[in-house]
Amino acid sequence: MEHLLVAILNGTIYGLLLFMVSAGLTLIFGMMGVLNFAHASFYMLGAYVAYALSGVLGFALAVIVSPLVVGAVGVVVERYFLRRVHRFGHAHELLLTFGLSFIIAELIKLFFGNFPVDYRVPADLSFSAFRIGGTDYPVYRLIMGAVALAMFGVIYALLTTTRVGIVVRSAIFRPRMAEALGHNVPLVFMGVFGVGAALAGLAGALAGAFYTTNPNMALELGVLVFVVVVIGGLGSLEGAMVASLLIGIVTSLAVGIDASFADLLGIIGLGDWARAVGGPLTLQVSSLAATIPFALMLLVLLVRPSGLFGDKS
Amino acid sequence: MRTKVLLLVLAVAALVAAPAVLSPGLVNASIQMLIAALFASAFSLLCGQAGMLSFGHSAYFGIGAFATIHAMNAFNGVGLLPTPLLPLMGGFMGLLSGIAAGWFATKRTGVYFSMITLALAELLHALAPHLKEVFGGEAGISAMRMPAWGFTFGSNVEVYYLTLFWVLLCLVLLYLYTLTPVGRLTLGLRENTHRLRFLGYNVHRLGVLVFAVSAMFSGVAGALQALNIEAANYVVLDMQLSASVVLNSYIGGVKVFLGPAIGAALMSFFGYAVSDLTRSWLLYQGVLFVLVMMFLPDGLVGEFAKRVREGRFGLGWERLSAGVLFVVALGFAIVGFVCMVELAQRFFSTDYRSMIVGTPWPPVTLFGREWLPFSAVTWGLPLGLMAVGLGLLNFASRRLDPERGGVS
Numbered sequence: 001m002e003h004l005l006v007a008i009l010n011g012t013i014y015g016l017l018l019f020m021v022s023a024g025l026t027l028i029f030g031m032m033g034v035l036n037f038a039h040a041s042f043y044m045l046g047a048y049v050a051y052a053l054s055g056v057l058g059f060a061l062a063v064i065v066s067p068l069v070v071g072a073v074g075v076v077v078e079r080y081f082l083r084r085v086h087r088f089g090h091a092h093e094l095l096l097t098f099g100l101s102f103i104i105a106e107l108i109k110l111f112f113g114n115f116p117v118d119y120r121v122p123a124d125l126s127f128s129a130f131r132i133g134g135t136d137y138p139v140y141r142l143i144m145g146a147v148a149l150a151m152f153g154v155i156y157a158l159l160t161t162t163r164v165g166i167v168v169r170s171a172i173f174r175p176r177m178a179e180a181l182g183h184n185v186p187l188v189f190m191g192v193f194g195v196g197a198a199l200a201g202l203a204g205a206l207a208g209a210f211y212t213t214n215p216n217m218a219l220e221l222g223v224l225v226f227v228v229v230v231i232g233g234l235g236s237l238e239g240a241m242v243a244s245l246l247i248g249i250v251t252s253l254a255v256g257i258d259a260s261f262a263d264l265l266g267i268i269g270l271g272d273w274a275r276a277v278g279g280p281l282t283l284q285v286s287s288l289a290a291t292i293p294f295a296l297m298l299l300v301l302l303v304r305p306s307g308l309f310g311d312k313s
Numbered sequence: 314m315r316t317k318v319l320l321l322v323l324a325v326a327a328l329v330a331a332p333a334v335l336s337p338g339l340v341n342a343s344i345q346m347l348i349a350a351l352f353a354s355a356f357s358l359l360c361g362q363a364g365m366l367s368f369g370h371s372a373y374f375g376i377g378a379f380a381t382i383h384a385m386n387a388f389n390g391v392g393l394l395p396t397p398l399l400p401l402m403g404g405f406m407g408l409l410s411g412i413a414a415g416w417f418a419t420k421r422t423g424v425y426f427s428m429i430t431l432a433l434a435e436l437l438h439a440l441a442p443h444l445k446e447v448f449g450g451e452a453g454i455s456a457m458r459m460p461a462w463g464f465t466f467g468s469n470v471e472v473y474y475l476t477l478f479w480v481l482l483c484l485v486l487l488y489l490y491t492l493t494p495v496g497r498l499t500l501g502l503r504e505n506t507h508r509l510r511f512l513g514y515n516v517h518r519l520g521v522l523v524f525a526v527s528a529m530f531s532g533v534a535g536a537l538q539a540l541n542i543e544a545a546n547y548v549v550l551d552m553q554l555s556a557s558v559v560l561n562s563y564i565g566g567v568k569v570f571l572g573p574a575i576g577a578a579l580m581s582f583f584g585y586a587v588s589d590l591t592r593s594w595l596l597y598q599g600v601l602f603v604l605v606m607m608f609l610p611d612g613l614v615g616e617f618a619k620r621v622r623e624g625r626f627g628l629g630w631e632r633l634s635a636g637v638l639f640v641v642a643l644g645f646a647i648v649g650f651v652c653m654v655e656l657a658q659r660f661f662s663t664d665y666r667s668m669i670v671g672t673p674w675p676p677v678t679l680f681g682r683e684w685l686p687f688s689a690v691t692w693g694l695p696l697g698l699m700a701v702g703l704g705l706l707n708f709a710s711r712r713l714d715p716e717r718g719g720v721s
Binding site for chain 1: 364366368417420421423424425427428429431432433435436439440443552556559560563593595596598599600602603606607610654657658661662663
């Protein structure tokens with residue numbers, strides 16, 4: 001029971017982290033129609049910049065400065081790269097961001113080496129918050145979850161209650177109309193792109209210390225983030241939230257299950273047959289955990305092609 | 314038209330004659346180039362002609378490779394599938410997996426399609442290490458090329474000719490495909506799906522068909538790879554391969570039939586040539602890709618073909634001088650950039666860090682010269698070269714562009 005509770009808590013917090021990255025991605029897509037392949041690279045960049053700065057500034061300041069740096073990189077990418085290829089169409093924009101993600105990963109390997117770096121939670125933050133049964137629960141996880149929730153709250157409030165939020169939403173909804181009314185839509189695009197990148201950077205700066213910081217983290221998370229936005233429906237913030245939590249919790253639960261399909265078939269008396277067949281039937285669910293998000297995505301595509309919260313396309 | 318045919322005949326003749334003059338190492342590299350060319354062409358059938366951008370094509374390449382290894386072990390070079398016919402197995406399994414994956418992926422278009430292909434490939438990549446019987450776990454599986462039809466397939470020259478035969482055959486088939494009615498419909502898939510649907514075509518089925526054909530030829534490429542290295546490892550299913558086929562194809566230009574093949578062959582040749590000299594090849598590849606995307610959206614071969622078509626090689630004295638200036642400036646910028654990357658790579662490498670004991674920090678050797686980490690020359694020279702190169706490039710391209718007051 002306590003095991004289950006821990007798994008659900010871990011999953012929720014991982015889901016919140018996924019949401020921090022996918023929120024920016026889905027907002028940018030909703031607004032510009034660009035699937036930003038380099039978005040997960042911003043997450044990785046956040047972790048590495050925070051790692052590089054934490055030696056000089058200390059952990060807390062590094063976590064604050066790093067998203068600003070990454071946000072600035074995002075602004076540069078939008079202003080000087082994406083805007084140039086906009087006239088060639090969406091496929092070109094996607095390919096450009098793909099190339100940029102490639103370059104970012106290679107640059108990281110160039111400067112920091114092709115191996116995990118020693119970026120850790122500082123000692124005064126690595127204590128346990130509370131005990132569930134026999135396990136200590138690290139307070140840092142709670143901090144990550146709290147930051148993600150706070151960011152969600154701030155963004156939601158900004159978008160729904162302020163004047164800037166109204167302009168941004170109108171630029172997302174009807175860019176041409178907003179432009180005709182005299183709003184500087186390219187500036188809004190640049191701003192949202194930068195904020196989205198900064199959010200991903202913040203997620204990276206926080207999560208990199210807890211999980212590992214290595215040159216593959218962008219790809220590993222990036223694929224999951226794409227799954228999240230497909231399941232949630234591209235362009236939908238609520239969808240991203242629900243899908244992130246769903247994937248976080250499901251994978252976290254799956255890691256702890258030792259059963260296999262053979263055990264399931266055992267209920268109807270086919271267990272021995274399945275064990276004899278072997279192969280995928282005897283694989284434990286825990287070793288399949290990495291594949292579950294993709295299976296979920298295929299399922300969603302079959303049942304509801306536009307995603308849980310997506311419009312019908 | 315006649316020059317085109319003549320050029321093609323010359324190219325094929327050169328490919329046939331190549332092993333006679335090349336060293337064994339280069340023959341091996343040529344095999345890799347041929348395989349890369351076929352893979353890129355298969356990929357571009359999907360992304361260039363049908364407009365469906367796949368980020369997971371390594372899956373079908375890998376399935377072809379593994380199917381071939383299993384077939385090699387099962388038939389042992391005798392029976393239905395002797396060594397020269399093994400690519401059929403790769404193609405067949407590629408086709409089957411392409412039908413299955415394509416059925417899912419082509420349900421959606423645009424970015425959704427791209428993400429589904431990516432997810433499917435990652436699904437396989439995540440699953441593969443756990444299926445030891447099929448994918449051989451971490452170690453992979455290996456097989457032997459058996460003699461057949463009077464060939465031993467012991468030397469890589471014989472493997473080269475086998476690869477060449479299959480690659481040329483597949484390229485011809487892919488070209489013929491573009492001439493068929495289905496090939497024309499494939500272009501329709503890219504240009505206007507709605508219209509195809511109104512005309513009464515089953516767009517989903519057509520998409521699956523194109524996807525499957527593309528996966529089939531990718532499978533053949535994978536099979537040739539398996540035949541060449543006599544082994545397969547689940548690393549082949551990695552994102553790296555999918556990424557490089559996207560980069561190479563677009564660097565060549567996906568809208569021209571031979572663009573992706575030439576792009577892939579060139580890039581894998583450069584990859585082979587500089588792999589001993591630099592560890593940053595992938596970075597250069599990425600930078601080249603982004604530059605092509607931004608300045609030559611049709612790709613290198615595509616741009617060349619366009620210029621030939623429009624007859625934009627008119628040789629006036631002024632145009633020629635501006636062109637020469639352009640090339641020289643490009644050279645400056647490239648040398649500057651490469652210098653900087655290589656210096657950075659050396660200064661940030663773990664080897665260098667372990668060499669630091671106290672001050673002053675030791676120099677690194679590059680291009681037969683020693684460079685100190687904190688001297689102005691070390692960073693000023695490459696930066697200066699780059700700045701001069703970029704400035705001249707700007708000037709030369711303005712001279713070359715009639716729309717901006719240059720000479721035409």
